[in-house]
Amino acid sequence: NAGVTQTPKFQVLKTGQSMTLQCAQDMNHEYMSWYRQDPGMGLRLIHYSVGAGITDQGEVPNGYNVSRSTTEDFPLRLLSAAPSQTSVYFCASSSDRAHGYTFGSGTRLTVV
């Protein structure tokens, strides 16, 4: 059972480049979320989804897009990378709000 898989683990981008962070879960979870983690700021919600075809914005959505075409996958797209998007990104999934979320191991992104 792989849980939540994030790829890549590390990425360096140049300002203005675009890329997609991949997230896949094999637990048939309906809820999925993307967070970014910055020192001293905890984890902040970027976008979340309550099921295939349904997404919504979180606390810091600007500069990011998501889609949820299947239950398993929830990719995060950076449209035009900026140095302010340098961060560690975590994807998480849950079957039920009461069970809490299962987190992936993260993607460390550096924008130069």
Next chain:
Amino acid sequence: AQSVTQLGSHVSVSEGALVLLRCNYSSSVPPYLFWYVQYPNQGLQLLLKYTSAATLVKGINGFEAEFKKSETSFHLTKPSAHMSDAAEYFCAVSPGTASKLTFGTGTRLQVTL
């Protein structure tokens, strides 16, 4: 809107001493509350959760937390710290009808000999 405040960004305890990590929450509806632990260069792991059943919740690795509605608190404790407990700990709240999880800014626990 919900929010979480974790008092103390760094806490240092001696091995064998009591661990107390503080968390206060704000929620307009009855919340679900969680504590997560993050070891260096890893993702977050669920320690324990409160979901409106027993107010004293026991989790993994000997940790427990008590939900106190009157104090809007959910402090994390462990009677005796171990070196392996050194990590960053996050408190999180999910309001009664939403699927979003809001995190505190984290507390880094250092355990010394």
